[in-house]
């Protein structure tokens with residue numbers, strides 16, 4: 001482990017901003033100048049560019065990634081008593097959106113290699129109340145969509161891709177978010193395409209569903225003061241669109257920087273048998289929203305303390321899988337066996353991952369991890 005201690009952040013938003021400061025500041029100044037703050041022209045411009053980038057006809061910006069899930073589910077008519085099959089190894093929002101609408105989240109186990117929904121565990125959970133499957137492209141690696149789409153088609157279910165973490169990733173050559181019935185995005189600042197506040201989007205290839213999602217996100221009204229259904233107020237604002245317009249131009253470079261950092265980590269961990277580095281599915285491109293290791297469960301907390309002492313930020317995504325959270329343990333959700341989900345929650349640890357990591361920083365982080373796990377027998 002290197003003796004000098006570089007300052008390392010889990011996500012370095014400031015250095016990234018400084019590199020594009022002129023562009024961002026100019027776009028924000030334009031918004032201030034026109035003062036079209038709510039759904040000004042820049043929002044439509046950004047939606048259009050993003051639709052081109054993701055190769056999907058319709059995108060609508062909303063206030064955050066949680067709303068995006070709720071808007072998609074409302075537009076699909078998901079409501080009380082319906083069931084939505086998803087993963088318990090994700091951020092709460094994925095299941096929360098269903099629960100908020102009175103639907104029941106149903107958790108299927110994950111593939112231990114990718115941490116994504118295991119398609120072979122979905123069908124056993126389908127009932128006549130099931131309305132949708134929500135795969136999450138967790139940590140930036142696409143879920144195995146073909147079998148999920150085949151199951152959905154066989155049972156007449158919608159597929160909502162929760163792509164908060166996977167923007168720009170591809171599955172069999174196609175961008176994620178554009179593969180199912182609809183997709184959702186979060187532009188939370190730390191996301192691969194992050195704004196400087198909250199933001200999100202819904203997307204679909206169906207004009208009808210797009211119109212419905214827009215309606216739901218706008219108080220249920222297509223024409224002002226002529227509300228047709230109960231909706232919500234969820235808008236991507238012009239300031240955030242200004243930031244996103246600039247950052248979208250850099251997204252491929254950002255993804256390349258993340259992949260390069262992941263390659264660097266992989267090489268530094270290659271000789272450590274106690275560490276399982278992120279699996280990369282040959283059919284997919286992984287965009288490394290997180291770089292997540294598996295380590296022996298009985299050493300994980302010790303490793304965390306060791307990294308803390310070395311000044312290395314890190315995180316456990318997710319320490320408590322959703323089926324073990326109080327919000328769902330008293331009847332709000334249903335699940336089968338989730339052994340792989342529980343095992344992942346006990347073994348994972350995510351290391352600093354962002355677009356500005358230097359070789360020195362990678363060396364220092366990996367050195368500290370290897371040092372702590374050097375003597376672990378596997």
Ligand SMILES: Cc1ncc(COP(=O)(O)O)c(C=O)c1O
Nearest residue numbers: 064065066091093094164186188
């Ligand atoms: C998988 C997943 N889904 C949904 C969300 C919710 O996004 P937001 O924080 O923008 O509401 C997040 C963000 O943290 C996420 O990681």
